[in-house]
Amino acid sequence: MLAVGLVLLLAAGLGQGTTRGVLREELLLRPLPVGDVAAVFQFRTRWDADLQQGAVSHYRLFPKALGQLVAAHGVRELHLALTQGFWSTQSWGQPPLGAPAGAELWVWFQDTVPDVDKAWKELSNILSGIFCASLNFIDSTNTVTPTASFKPLGVANGTDHRLLRYAVLPREVVCTENLTPWKKLLPCGSKAGLAVLLKAERLFHSSYHSQAVHIRPICRDASCLAVSWELRQTLTVVFDSFTSGQGKKDWSLFKMFSRTLTDACPLASESKVYVDISPKNKEKQLLEVTPTPTSVHEAIVQGDKTTYAVYDLLSPVLFNTSRSLNVQLKWKRPEDSSELSTPIMHAQRYVSGYGLQTGEISTLIYNTHPYRAFPVILLETVPWYLRLYVHTLTIITKGKENKPSYMHYQPAQDRKRPHLLEMLIQLPANSATKITIQFERALLKWTEYPPDPNHGFYVSSSVLSALVPSVIAMKDVNVEESPLFTSLFPSSDGSSYFLRLYTEPLLVNLPTPDFSMPYNVICLTCTVVAVCYGSFYNLLTRTFHVEEPSRGGLAKRLANVIRRLRGVPPI
């Protein structure tokens, strides 16, 4: 009887909790191989309500601005990332959440949306207002509809890619004015909980900064009969602790953020700090974290077994001894940084060629797995003013041509849409694949050049999506219980995991005219017209008169004298 009552009570509590929404916050600290430290914040608001078509207008934990957006524009899934810097996979390992440099926005719309392009335009304009970013520059010239690279991350009944829009603005600069509205969306703001650490002056004093918003529908429970909405706000920073810490790889929360943690956000049902303390080269642990973690969690993340020291901010034990939590990490002995383990997949891209007429884009994709091959989907979006020659596309692996098993190419239209190239390429084990394609640089109209045209034109990162084979078999875990950083991308089976990588953005120079040219042209034409006109005028208005020689020449005068002598009238 008592047990039943308790269960009922629990159920009631749960029901109450879910209509209001559930907030989980999490910070993952990961020492990177080269000595930098990556900090990944994740805030997840889950709301068991249907946001669609204005059915809900009373917001509690979920921010109203985003909720209205989802309802008003028929958004099924929204992913926005604003990134400053470039995640170098080669030295930092695989990114926890990849994002291209600049701004990236991809949205899946509901199939009830009558005009997807119009909704997309309005949505990007509103988002640009909410996040103070230049997303209003998203138009048809940088929007594409990928067919294979971007699948819905939430529950979806159909994947009709016509409802998807994807755009990247590689020129976008991310700064404090983008962070402030992002922080404002958090229920606790930056007043309590992990968000206290988000101090702009420290966050932007870093090698890499990426903030993102992911909205998607998820299953409400295991049976998945109803849909809940999930808002995930993530922020990734990489601190260069090696140079700022006088050559030591030790770090602490205070050193990185110049703040410490004092409490959890009172609205959060979970508030945890994870520190990656997994032993790297099968030795005993070289690092020491203080204070002692509340628990140790082992998980398989991105195909690797990792050990985390967990600090649960909601457990009363943590703040018993000291008022604030300042996680510190010390290396027990100076470590030789020679053992740089290369990630299984990484990629590189560059533009080559000389002169201002043609060029070549080369992408190198590495598979360092010793014995397993895996396929990768490559997405290239190239602006229309670089005219790609698809017949020059070559894919070479280990000196042999590698034929893509799927290819989707949508040619660009001048001033209307960019090139879209999607390919499914098989990467053999332990190989490097080189993809090259040649292009011709177009001449723009003089008003189409941006300010400072000699800086060059950005070509957005290409996107690599792959199911990378896992080193260790993974087991299926309950998404609601596992840490947040493991659960954004769906895992298909135990043997592989999904990974999305972005390559470097490219900077390409286009032939740049002299911008005083129009005036020069006007001057030249006017001068030519004036010269023609002048001679014509001269010709027509000049007066001609017959010049009578008054006395004639010497011969004539002589002749006249002779004629007078002869008595003949002179001439």
Added chain:
Amino acid sequence: MAELGVSPAFAVGREEKMAAAAVAADEAERSRGRRAALSFAAIAVLLGLPLWWKTTETYRAALPYGDIAALGRLPFQVAVSVSVVFLPGSVPADLPRRLPYGDVREERVPVSSRSDVASRTETAYRGSTAREEAALGAATAREADAALRALQDSPPGSLTVYVLPEASSLLPQGVNVYVGKHRSALVRAGQGLATLHARLQQLMQVMSFTASSIAAALSDRVPDGQLGPDAWRHLKSSLGYEITFSLLNPDPKSHDVDWDIEGAVNHYVQPILDKLNLVANFSVDSQILYYAVLGVTPRFDKESSSFILSAHSLPHVINPVEARLGSSAASLYPVLNFLLYVPERSHSPLYIQDKDGAPVTTNAFHSPRWGGIMIYNVEVPASPQTSLPLRVDVDMVRVMEVFLAQLRLLFGISREELPPEFLVESPGNEGLADWELDHLLWAHTLENIATVSTTLTSLAQLLDQISNIVIKDDVASEVYRAVAAAQDAVAELAEGRLRSAFQASKEAVTSSERAFFDPSLLHLLYFPDDQKFAIYIPLFLPMAVPILLSLAKMLREARQSKKEPTKMD
């Protein structure tokens, strides 16, 4: 010799002839050159300049400048039709004519020195019908009002006044005028026509528009300073409004506040909005904001051991909160904010003090044209050992009472002080009587027309001042449409057809805004005339210089040839 003598003379004559012919030819040649130069100049001036002007000109469609100016000067005329129905036994003895009859009274309501509003009251006096008498036979005034509603078919803006016999028991003792929920009122006949007229006059003041409401609606046309404080309180007329209820919880650690806003909105707000739907579109939403603090630190008052927010610090309260409220992503309508503030534990209880230092009973205040704030104190539990956070369920009845009163204030439908002999029926669940709605319609119609007139006037001024703004045909057609709709609204208003006048004024506002904010107006704004001339100087200079020089030469020659004949004489 003779031959010899003749021949030189002959020779000389021939030479002269030849010289004369040469001079003549020369003259002809010179005049031809002159003509050529003249025709060059003529072609350049008559053909070239207009052609250049035409081809480099910006397209400007014609606008009805005259009509727009007239719209600003237009005297408004507002017509109200009132029917006065006499019940048997209530007809005053000194009635001027036999029933039924009608009279028309015109009045000028001064709005400003330049313009005023003519109000025209058409009163029709008649005797009651049998059905009306049956309806008025009800036990109470309220029932009679409901019964009369079924009989009436009164258009918006009209009034029906039933004159009851002096001894009627329908009205309670001491009440002479009863104002119903709809568009009717009951009046005791009183002694003679003069009393009745006085009562009707008072009734009209309550149920129909007043000079102040007209002045407030036309505030755009009224010079500053002449308006009372009420005029600034009312929301500007708009096609729609967004109402946002926000619960501010600055201290979620101590208070776990929850409110049943869905229920409260459905129960209290929606009925009013259903009624107001005629005036504008409304959307309602709500949010809970945590860690949102007021911008002012309240003062601790030892006597009452409470915290005090004084009236003069209230203006500073809103700004920091507003940054958190966020703007609406879904529409461009003005937002009405209603904030419920639960003070943090260290600052509670918190009370608002008015200018005299007395606590405000509702513990709430409103900000004109913005919304309202209410402070909701959480009762401190008796035992200090209660675990935090404290669970708080907001008493929505108390809150909504305040917010609804503020909503009415913001829409300018608050009730004024009435004489004691008046009894006004409470609008009940609908929150709004029909005649109050008519008030609002009048005010909004007038305001819309005034807005259209100012919008169009400033647009016309702008276009007049900056000559290189392109005026496209669709902009022009929007302007024409706005002018026509505004004129229509004015005409309908003068006819007393309130609903269609309001509709027309709404259309006028939409069209005028669309014309005013058309992005095509900005295309060539930054391409001034001097740049245009600078670009064409390399063409103009070489073309103009020879023409001018030859003209000058011709002028000089003409002057010389005029002088020469005088010398000869």
